[in-house]
Amino acid sequence: xxxxxxxxxxxxxxxxxxxxxxxxxxxxxxxxxxxxxxxxxxxxxxxxxxxxxxxxxxxxxxxxxxxxxxxxxxxxxxxxxxxxxxxxxxxxxxxxxxxxxxxxxxxxxxxxxxxxxxxxxxxxxxxxxxxxxxxxxxxxxxxxxxxxxxxxxxxxxxxxxxxxxxxxxxxxxxxxxxxxxxxxxxxxxxxxxxxxxxxxxxxxxxxxxxxxxxxxxxxxxxxxxxxxxxxxxxxxxxxxxxxxxxxxxxxxxxxxxxxxxxxxxxxxxxxxxxxxxxxxxxxxxxxxxxxxxxxxxxxxxxxxxxxxxxxxxxxxxxxxxxxxxxxxxxxxxxxxxxxxxxxxxxxxxxxxxxxxxxxxxxxxxxxx
Amino acid sequence: xxxxxxxxxxxxxxxxxxxxxxxxxxxxxxxxxxxxxxxxxxxxxxxxxxxxxxxxxxxxxxxxxxxxxxxxxxxxxxxxxxxxxxxxxxxxxxxxxxxxxxxxxxxxxxxxxxxxxxxxxxxxxxxxxxxxxxxxxxxxxxxxxxxxxxxxxxxxxxxxxxxxxxxxxxxxxxxxxxxxxxxxxxxxxxxxxxxxxxxxxxxxxxxxxxxxxxxxxxxxxxxxxxxxxxxxxxxxxxxxxxxxxxxxxxxxxxxxxxxxxxxxxxxxxxxxxxxxxxxxxxxxxxxxxxxxxxxxxxxxxxxxxxxxxxxxxxxxxxxxxxxxxxxxxxxxxxxxxxxxxxxxxxxxxxxxxxxxxxxxxxxxxxxxxxxxxxxxxxxxxx
Numbered sequence: 001x002x003x004x005x006x007x008x009x010x011x012x013x014x015x016x017x018x019x020x021x022x023x024x025x026x027x028x029x030x031x032x033x034x035x036x037x038x039x040x041x042x043x044x045x046x047x048x049x050x051x052x053x054x055x056x057x058x059x060x061x062x063x064x065x066x067x068x069x070x071x072x073x074x075x076x077x078x079x080x081x082x083x084x085x086x087x088x089x090x091x092x093x094x095x096x097x098x099x100x101x102x103x104x105x106x107x108x109x110x111x112x113x114x115x116x117x118x119x120x121x122x123x124x125x126x127x128x129x130x131x132x133x134x135x136x137x138x139x140x141x142x143x144x145x146x147x148x149x150x151x152x153x154x155x156x157x158x159x160x161x162x163x164x165x166x167x168x169x170x171x172x173x174x175x176x177x178x179x180x181x182x183x184x185x186x187x188x189x190x191x192x193x194x195x196x197x198x199x200x201x202x203x204x205x206x207x208x209x210x211x212x213x214x215x216x217x218x219x220x221x222x223x224x225x226x227x228x229x230x231x232x233x234x235x236x237x238x239x240x241x242x243x244x245x246x247x248x249x250x251x252x253x254x255x256x257x258x259x260x261x262x263x264x265x266x267x268x269x270x271x272x273x274x275x276x277x278x279x280x281x282x283x284x285x286x287x288x289x290x291x292x293x294x295x296x297x298x299x300x301x302x303x304x305x306x307x308x309x310x311x312x313x314x315x316x317x318x319x320x321x322x323x324x325x326x327x328x329x330x331x332x333x334x335x336x337x338x339x340x341x342x343x344x345x346x347x348x349x350x351x352x353x354x355x356x357x358x359x360x361x362x363x364x365x366x367x368x
Numbered sequence: 369x370x371x372x373x374x375x376x377x378x379x380x381x382x383x384x385x386x387x388x389x390x391x392x393x394x395x396x397x398x399x400x401x402x403x404x405x406x407x408x409x410x411x412x413x414x415x416x417x418x419x420x421x422x423x424x425x426x427x428x429x430x431x432x433x434x435x436x437x438x439x440x441x442x443x444x445x446x447x448x449x450x451x452x453x454x455x456x457x458x459x460x461x462x463x464x465x466x467x468x469x470x471x472x473x474x475x476x477x478x479x480x481x482x483x484x485x486x487x488x489x490x491x492x493x494x495x496x497x498x499x500x501x502x503x504x505x506x507x508x509x510x511x512x513x514x515x516x517x518x519x520x521x522x523x524x525x526x527x528x529x530x531x532x533x534x535x536x537x538x539x540x541x542x543x544x545x546x547x548x549x550x551x552x553x554x555x556x557x558x559x560x561x562x563x564x565x566x567x568x569x570x571x572x573x574x575x576x577x578x579x580x581x582x583x584x585x586x587x588x589x590x591x592x593x594x595x596x597x598x599x600x601x602x603x604x605x606x607x608x609x610x611x612x613x614x615x616x617x618x619x620x621x622x623x624x625x626x627x628x629x630x631x632x633x634x635x636x637x638x639x640x641x642x643x644x645x646x647x648x649x650x651x652x653x654x655x656x657x658x659x660x661x662x663x664x665x666x667x668x669x670x671x672x673x674x675x676x677x678x679x680x681x682x683x684x685x686x687x688x689x690x691x692x693x694x695x696x697x698x699x700x701x702x703x704x705x706x707x708x709x710x711x712x713x714x715x716x717x718x719x720x721x722x723x724x725x726x727x728x729x730x731x732x733x734x735x736x737x738x739x740x741x742x743x744x745x746x747x748x749x750x
Contacts (some may be wrong), residue, residue, distance in 0.1 A: 248733055261652035261738065267730035273730065274670045304645035359638040 014079045015054050019047070020085030026107070026334050032087055033190035041184065042153045042192050047089050052113060054078075056091055060099040069291035072225060073303070075099075076232040076287055083236030086337050088190045091151025092233060093117045096226050100158055101172070103218040106209040109172045116156035116172065119145050119196075122219050123226045126356050132169055132200060138205045141171065144197040152184030159196075168219075168259065169211040177201055189340035212298040219331035223300055224294040228350060231283045231311030233308040234345040238276045238312060245269065248324055249337075262275075265323060272319055273324035275312035303358035310351040317342035369430060373437040375404050380444040382438040388686065388709040389515065390563075393476075393518055396440045403442070410447050410470050415461070417455060418471045424601060428655050432607030443515065446470035446477035450523045451539060453541070453591045455582035462543070466521070478546070480524030480569060481592070482512040488524075488725050490544075491535040495571060497526035502578045504542055505569040506551075512719075516554045516567040519546045529586050541588040543580040550574065561708050562697075595695035599617055599653055604675030606648045613641055613700035614683040620689045633689050640681050647674055666734040676717035685709040 020029075024047055033041050042048075061073045067118050075095050082091050097116030101107050110116050121128045130143030140162055140265075148154065157173045157180070179201035183196045249260030249269055259265055286301035317339040321328035328335040373382070381395050403409045412427045413419030422430070435441065451470055454463055469475035486493040495508025497600045506526060516522065529538030546552060553576035556564045583591055620633055654667040687694040687710050694706035717723045731737040 017741060226642075249735075249737060252688075263728070263731075266735070266737045267724070267727040269735060269737065270727040271728045273735065274674060277667065277670055278646035278650055278674070281653045282646040285649040285652065301645065304649075305640045307639075307642045308646045355635065355638050358642060359634060 003074060009074050009077050010348050012054065012059075012074055013081065013083075016051075016078055017055070018087075019050055020081055020087055020365070024051075024085075024087075026086065029085070029087060030190075030331075030337075033186075036088070036186055036190070036192060042089070044089075044153070047087065049087060051078075051091055056095055057098045057113070059246035060095040060102065063109075065153055068359075072287060074290050075225075075229055079229045079232035080236035083238075083341065084235035084240040086237070086240065086334060086341060088192065090115070090117070090150030090153050090192065092229055092246055093148075096123065096160055096222060096229070097156065099177045099225065100170075100218065100222045101209070104170055104210040104215060105218075106170075106172075109209045110156060111245065114155050115150075115162045116149055117150045117154035118156050118222065119157065119159040119227070120147055120149070121145055122158070123161055123223060125146055125223045128160045128162065128168075130161035132163045132171075134163060135226055137203070139169075139171070139203045141173070141198045141201045141203060144195070146194055147170040148194050149187075151182065151196060152186075152192035154182070157182075157196060160215070166212060168213070169205050170209050170215055170218075171203065172209045173198075173201070173203065173207055176204070181224040187340075187344060191344075192336065198259050201368075211213055211339070220294045224290050224298060227286055227306055228239050228283060228290055228302055228346060230349065231279070232287075233275070234342060235280050235283055235311045237338055237341045237345070238279065238316045240334070241316050241342065242272050242276055244270075244318050244338065245272065245323050259323075261344050266317075266321070268319055275308075275315055279305070279309045279312040297366060300358070300361055303361060305350045306360065307351045310349050310354070313342040313346045314351075369433045372406065372408075373434060373439050376670075377437075377439055377596045379712065381440065385610060386438040388615075389682065389705060389748050390614075391440050393515070396442065397476075400442050402715055404472050404481075408731055409442070409473065413451060413471075414455060415604060417451075417467050419667060419696055424658050425655060428601050428651075431602040435607030436611045438611060439531050442473075443476065443518075445479050445514075445523075445560055446475065446521075449475055449479060450574060453523075453555060453582065453594050455553065456594065458592055459579070461579065462582070466543070475520040476518055478516045478519035478675050480510040480513055480515050480516075480522045482546070483509060484511050487512075490592070491539070492650050493525055493527060493539065495524070495526050497528050497532070497540065499528075499578065500575075501601050503575045504578060504581070506542070506544070506574045506576065510569040510571075511716050512557070513554075513567045513569045513594065514565060516537075516546065517556065517564060518616075522569070523582070524530055525588050525592060530601075532586065536589040538586055539588040539592075540585050541582040541591050543582065544574070544576050545626055549576060555702065561712050564673065600664040600671075601658060602649070604647045604651050604669055604671040606644065606651055606675075607617050609644050609647070609675070609678050609682060612679070612686070613637070613644060616682060616689060623691070625689065625691075632686065636681075636685055636688075638687065643674075647678060650674075666730050668728050669721075673717065673723040673726040679716050680710075683713040686710070 032046060058077050059071055078095065079092050094115050096118050098110060100111050100118050100122070101116060101336050115355055119128065129140055129145040143161065154175045157175055159171055159173060160168050161171060163170055168306045173180060179199050181197040181199065183193050184192060187193050246269060249265055250258055252259050282301070283305045286305035289301045291297040292298060320335050324335040327333050330336060369742060371545065377399060378395070380398070381391055384391055400409060401662060407420060410418060411420040411422050411430055415421045429456055441538045451467060454466060466475070470477065481490060483493050483495060495506065497504045497506045508526065524542050524544050526542055527538055528540040532538030544552065551572045553570040553572065555568045555570070557566050557568060558564065561564065616637060616641060625633065625681065650667055651671060654664055654671070687706050690703050690706055693703040697708060698704060
């Protein structure tokens with residue numbers, strides 16, 4: 001994503017691309033999606049160990065990595081490759097979990113390779129769905145939040161809850177703790193997710209990893225980073241969809257010629273390339289700005305990047321299916337899978353909502 | 369750069385540029401002379417011909433900053449389009465006699481490219497030039513020749529080999545003295561904006577010295593590509609769009625619009641502002657690659673068509689924000705002439721390669737879509 005000559009990133013990008021493009025083809029990844037659909041859960045024996053070998057958690061969690069502006073760029077490379085490769089493994093949720101633990105200064109609470117997933121309210125900057133009550137020697141937690149991306153495979157749930165005084169607390173809760181109901185399911189795009197309900201869960205005090213208003217900084221930063229990394233996933237998916245659609249225009253024959261010989265379709269394909277370039281360039285710029293943390297300029301660019309990526313995602317998703325005709329709706333062909341992946345992004349990060357947010361950031365009335 | 373504009377540009381001219389009101393050719397000439405005195409008329413030229421030696425990034429910022437601050441745009445024909453061709457392909461004599469006067473603004477140039485039958489399909493041009501002793505004899509017609517009526521000189525594409533195997537291969541570039549050449553007749557084309565900005569130019573046995581040929585005979589098309597490839601770094605006019613956006617925000621801020629109407633237009637403005645951010649990001653990426661030695665690629669085509677769309681949306685929004693008084697023509701005050709201004713901006717997606725031509729270029733060059741049927745196996749890539 002980020003324009004630099006950084007060797008580490010290049011090696012990482014090469015590694016992830018090789019893994020997803022050459023070693024695991026679409027058919028193999030789709031077999032995993034189908035297996036998950038039969039209720040077997042995510043098969044972590046195939047691609048996951050290879051991703052771990054690449055060190056994707058180290059990227060996010062290393063204490064030095066939090067201070068190192070390049071680490072965000074490294075994560076963006078992984079996110080983009082996952083999107084382009086339509087991989088359903090929760091690499092991005094895992095990176096974000098490790099990252100938040102590090103940002104909150106408590107990287108040590110996660111054991112090596114432990115998959116921690118961050119509550120959607122934290123990732124989307126919303127009010128938490130959980131409340132905490134102090135009790136002798138610990139806490140009692142209740143509440144619910146839905147659609148935790150990657151929550152189906154979570155071992156640790158990173159969630160925020162306010163105490164009776166309204167002070168935010170960050171808990172690292174084992175997903176198998178008694179009283180925790182983690183309901184896994186599959187999204188339309190094949191990735192796993194879960195709804196999480198806590199019913200008067202009594203916790204060990206060790207599960208409280210941080211508290212106080214200082215958490216707000218870590219939460220704001222993870223929200224910014226998560227949104228941009230999801231945009232990177234979408235940029236990758238758009239790149240894949242465009243490559244696939246271009247191939248379709250070159251190889252599908254109707255009326256005695258490749259359909260790409262028709263100017264109407266050529267121009268639409270050009271527009272798909274254009275909106276990808278715009279999104280890619282702005283996401284990269286926003287990523288660089290986000291390395292300095294979530295200041296006003298960083299959020300401004302992030303709003304632009306998210307809106308552009310949402311609009312581009314929708315256009316490319318719809319055009320990809322349209323130009324593939326009936327094949328674009330089938331399970332056996334990647335076009336529909338790109339549609340699903342891109343639609344997930346633009347529904348999770350709606351263009352209108354982020355346009356409103358941008359308008360609030362930059363009041364239009366400050367006539368000089 | 370900002371300070372220079374504020375201290376040296378006539379305040380009333382600056383106000384009119386910002387409010388999208390007309391600025392005369394003479395006022396632009398004065399600003400050109402001001403920049404020339406500062407050594408900034410053509411910062412991108414080589415130092416030996418009066419350029420600054422600035423980096424591409426500084427040149428980019430210079431153009432965008434001046435536009436953002438409300439400086440009138442200088443005529444591009446001599447400074448941006450012809451000069452780089454002369455510097456690369458012209459004779460010493462041509463460089464010495466033309467470049468200093470382009471730089472100072474003493475000579476105004478026009479571009480003789482389009483013809484009645486050659487618009488988007490420029491290579492089909494028919495204006496004929498035949499060598500007769502030491503003179504070229506020109507016959508034919510040019511069209512859409514901007515400011516030909518006020519120009520001292522024209523750089524002109526003419527057909528010198530009608531039998532060439534491809535139309536692109538029989539074209540040459542000639543320099544024509546517009547004030548002192550018998551047989552050159554300039555007639556106005558009136559647009560609905562009521563101004564005479566463009567013309568038809570007729571050549572009836574017009575004679576120009578053989579020395580006015582640029583480069584080699586029949587190589588004109590290649591030079592044209594240099595012309596059309598120049599100044600692509602600033603092609604989206606990000607600075608101008610930023611200035612228009614700021615002005616638009618002020619107009620909405622003090623307008624009588626309220627309630628839903630105000631909310632609606634602010635949403636549109638936010639949408640344009642966000643779009644402009646992505647256009648700027650792509651411009652900066654192209655600039656970054658250019659600094660590393662890559663010529664502007666298809667980003668420039670994308671930016672030409674997306675930049676045109678943004679400029680048109682901005683002038684349209686200014687009309688909407690102003691309300692019915694924007695319809696009023698020719699009256700004093702900032703509100704009048706805005707619809708005319710919006711109408712004028714329609715040309716941005718037509719000139720310099722229309723948006724349709726830009727899409728054709730990307731489809732062919734970047735996507736390879738006009739090639740014969742490919743034999744690639746489908747479904748190989750996820």
